[in-house]
Amino acid sequence: MNAPANIAPLDVKAQFPGIPEGWHYLDSAATAQKPQAxxxxxxxxxxxxxxxxxxxxxxxxxxxxxxxxxxxxxxxxxxxxxxxxxxxxxxxxxxxxxxxxxxxxxxxxxxxxxxxxxxxxxxxxxxxxxxxxxxxxxxxxxxxxxxxxxxxxxxxxxxxxxxxxxxxxxxxxxxxxxxxxxxxxxxxxxxxxxxxxxxxxxxxxxxxxxxxxxxxxxxxxxxxxxxxxxxxxxxxxxxxxxxxxxxxxxxxxxxxxxxxxxxxxxxxxxxxxxxxxxxxxxxxxxxxxxxxxxLGREAIHNHELGLVAFAREELSKIDGLTLYGPDDSAGIVSFNMDGVHGHDVATILDDAGVAVRAGHHCAQPLMDYLGVSATVRASFAAHSDPSDVSALVEGIYKVKRIFG
Incomplete structure (x- = not known):
């Protein structure tokens, strides 16, 4: 898949020693990785x-x-x-x-x-x-x-x-x-x-x-x-x-x-x-x-908006996947897959080198309102890039293959 050209580049991933090559950290809404500085x-x-x-x-x-x-x-x-x-x-x-x-x-x-x-x-x-x-x-x-x-x-x-x-x-x-x-x-x-x-x-x-x-x-x-x-x-x-x-x-x-x-x-x-x-x-x-x-937080926000748009566009093409929240969400994409618990989705994604959060996100009243016990949440940061979105989407297709 090709990333949209409007994603503002922030080339800072090399500043994060906790993110090795090939690992896609999409859990910054829980806690952010630390730059070397x-x-x-x-x-x-x-x-x-x-x-x-x-x-x-x-x-x-x-x-x-x-x-x-x-x-x-x-x-x-x-x-x-x-x-x-x-x-x-x-x-x-x-x-x-x-x-x-x-x-x-x-x-x-x-x-x-x-x-x-x-x-x-x-x-x-x-x-x-x-x-x-x-x-x-x-x-x-x-x-x-x-x-x-x-x-x-x-x-x-x-x-x-x-x-x-x-x-x-x-x-x-x-x-x-x-x-x-x-x-x-x-x-x-x-x-x-x-x-x-x-x-x-x-x-x-x-x-x-x-x-x-x-x-x-x-x-x-x-x-x-x-x-x-x-x-x-x-x-x-x-x-x-x-x-x-x-x-x-x-x-x-x-x-x-x-x-x-x-x-x-x-x-x-x-x-x-x-x-x-x-x-x-x-x-x-x-x-x-x-x-x-x-870096400038406006630059970070614009960067994350582009990644969110890319992720929502690609995830919306997957049958049986429900997206939550607005299209212009600030760095967060939450979703569920029909018939698959969020913890199973997160486990398979982990095997594919993608780290996401699955659960109620310390927001159980909101989960009750949505009528679900959990959602899968991918959250972006300054170090995120289109390869992280691609790995997430490819991992979701792997979930679909495993669960039929």
Whole structure:
């Protein structure tokens, strides 16, 4: 099969030592492979620069503290935010839990309402369910359109003055559909609600500007942005952080501790970073941010759009294959084959050197809506190229031969 000529080339696969020749990695929506620049930054931080931060008066500690805070500025820059509003977390999951436990506990009461959508990742559902159980708040669910987008018309109709929070995905991890965040934020703010956006699938490929989007909270992870696991970020309006109580207690987040007079806390964002942070993770996140910026996320997005179009065109020719989501999905193609479980499809593809994800993708409510237990998901990245699409399609034909 011939790839369309409009796929914008990004010749970076050689920068990824984890992708050997002949292996087609199509699971970047789960976690991205790491370019050599990120690996080198992590190695150097552990081998030559390592020390604690914010505590030592010796030079290496001071240097590592500067590197850690430089990482905060670089990561905040990925979403166009002020560093004062950037809290390092263990990932987007902890970032969302932080908002639920801190802002949510302080601001929600019995009868208040939270609005989610049908396509959310479990990490943007379960923390709100737990919060609702603790506070007596009520959760409403916005439907989705036929092509897999959050239905903004329904969202506007559902919102009321009882809603205190709207929590939505910027890009669906199953469909790759993109939300008009600014429109959703304006609707939320019109009724006095705050809005939190799960940006895990957006930040690796879209130019994000939290000011232009008008969001109150924005959560994302390093490992989906070509950085290390175990570190992520919550960006929040600094004025909101200043009035949120601490999420965890421990070292580094305090002003003064007294057994007699109690404890006073450091200003945000430090008050939300209890204990020794993932120092090298932050350094690696900085390297990933620089790498993304050097390529340009608009170029990455255009590259992935071309690959998605190519993949959907070829897969649509296969009898018995159902495609989900919009044609212009952001780097993700989900599908099923009649009579073949997704796990079997993924296993056969693995034998053919193609790595995809099969399962519910931590989106069981969406699977229930689709009437399936799982889908197969192929997700692209900056290093993907037309050969990956060709290998995927050839692997699907192999599945058809095996299952008749």
């Amino acid at each position: 990120v690996i080198d930054a992590i190695t150097n931080a552990y081998a030559h620069d390592y020390a604690t931060v914010h505590r030592g008066v010796y030079e290496r500690s001071a240097a590592m503290t500067r590197s850690y805070e430089a990482a905060r500025a670089a990561v905040a820059g990925l979403v166009g935010g002020d560093p004062e509003g950037l809290v390092f977390t263990r990932g987007a999951t902890e970032a969302i839990n932080l908002v639920a436990a801190s802002w949510g506990e302080a601001n929600l009461n019995e009868g208040d309402r939270i609005l989610l959508s049908r396509l959310e990742h479990h990490s943007n559902i379960v923390p709100w369910q737990m919060l609702a159980e603790r506070t007596g708040a009520v959760i409403d669910v916005c439907p989705i359109t036929a092509d897999g987008r959050i239905d903004l018309s329904a969202l506007e109709e559902m919102l009321s003055e009882h809603h205190k929070l709207v929590a939505l995905s910027h890009v669906s991890n199953v469909f790759g559909s993109t939300l008009d965040v600014r429109a959703a934020a304006d609707m939320a703010h019109k009724v006095g609600a705050k809005i939190l956006i799960d940006g895990c699938q957006a930040v690796p490929r879209l130019d994000v500007d939290v000011a232009a989007l008008g969001v109150d909270f924005y959560a994302f992870s390093a490992h989906k942005c070509y950085g290390p696991t175990g570190v992520g970020a919550l960006w929040a309006q600094p004025g909101l952080l200043d009035h949120m109580p601490p999420y965890q207690g421990g070292g580094a987040m305090i002003d003064r501790v007294s057994l007699e007079d109690g404890t006073t806390y450091a200003p945000a964002p430090a008050r939300f970073e209890a204990g020794t942070p993932h120092i090298v993770g932050a350094v690696g996140f900085h390297a990933a941010a620089d790498w993304l910026s050097s």
